[in-house]
Amino acid sequence: MIRFENVSVQYPNGVRALNDISIRVRKGDFVFIVGPTGSGKSTLLKLIYREIVPTSGTVLVDGEDVGTLKPSQVPYLRRKLGIVFQDFKLLPQKNVWENLAFAMRAIGKHPREIRRRVSEVLNLVGLSHRCDAFPHQMSGGEQQRAAIARALVNYPTVLLADEPTGNLDPETSWDIMQLLEQINTHGTTVLVATHDSQIVDRMKKRVIQLESGRVVRDQEEGVYQHTNLTEDLCCGA
């Protein structure tokens, strides 16, 4: 499904974000990507949705080399992916229903299909009753549910979540993770970048741990690792 082969990324400012990474994610997997800030988690996700291209190595999604994709083909890659961010990225002047409809309209879906699918997805994330609320009228958890609904609305095969619980309290974070797990059981591959150790420990999913751009651990049913990584980094440097 998703394969990284000896992938390195060096940003123009000289920072080496990823260093010779090779990983493989199968269809239907649920994977946590963990590590401290700056360890390369976001970079790894950005490679998958082609926000950036690798400096060397290859990134394959569905057997397709993402790094050499023509710009005109990028939109079609992204239609296979649902992306969720820490800051939700909901359009403030549109209500929940319109935010979801916008994502479908943007790729030319039929109004009839939009009506049907938006209701269906809102129902799935438990927001049917809030469909005409504007983002500023909702709690953080509700906003993230709306954002997840939007990510799902175009039937992605992979859901990418970059710190989805970064702005949420532990209780709400847990609810969101349950939702992601539920989505995963429906067959969607889920990749979550997080440094929320409590959640990772509780979920017992596959954990890929990054440190300074390298994979230091790839473990089924892993935990976050209980040592304080940030402190390690500071002292070890």
Add this chain to the structure above:
Amino acid sequence: MGLRSIEYVIQEAFTGIRRNGLMAFASVSTIALSLGVLGTFALLALAANRFVLSRVNQFEIAVFIEGKTLADIKPALERIRSIPGVESLSVRDRMKEWEAFKRDRPDFESAGVPFDVLPFAVDVKVSDPSRIAPIAAEIRTIKGVDRVNESRELVDRVLAVLQVVRVLSILGVGVLLITTAFIISNAIRLTLYARRLEIKIMQLVGATNQFIRLPLVLEGIVLGSVGAVVAWLFLALGGRYVSAVAEKIVFIGRISSGVDRAELALGLVILGALIGAVGSLVSIRRFLHD
């Protein structure tokens, strides 16, 4: 592109304008002001051009053709008329010419001399003053033509002035056009900046660049056209006032640019739409590749 996509593009464009009312207002006023200045300058340049031309058009070529009767010079007249660029001919009254000639030279022994020793004088009007010299040269080669007066020096001087006016006005309009396009591109960049989240989300959900671009380009076209209409109102009303005042002050009488109101409106709207489209395309290009 299907019917639904077109519907989407139109809908999105107008929603965009409505939702970003203040930015739309700012763009429209910028475009209106820029086009107003551009239009004023262009109209003044046209008026100046026309004024100089109207002076030049008073020049014609005087041709003297030998012959006893009008029938004798008919072939020569036919040939002159067939030269491209010749607008009209008029043969002067030979009796009157003869009287004038005698009056001018009282010492001339005119008694017994028949009036038809004088050549026929023909005034040739030319449509393009810059063609006077070659046409005069061609007339000279025609059989029976005695003399050709083309008042060359004066024509040349007026043509030189006209040339300067033309070059200056083309330069001026060119500079203003570029400045206008730049200002409009900036105004549209601001509206894009205000909507960067929307564009980002469209990119992330896999909207093609075409789908992102088209509503914004249409928006640029609409804003450009509306700005042009405002500029037109300004120019049409202002122009009437200015020419009314000028007529009273300036001794040369009424000067007009020769552009009627419908032409002006059409020209401005096309220009506004074009500038709006180009401005938003340029801005979006930069935006999408950031």
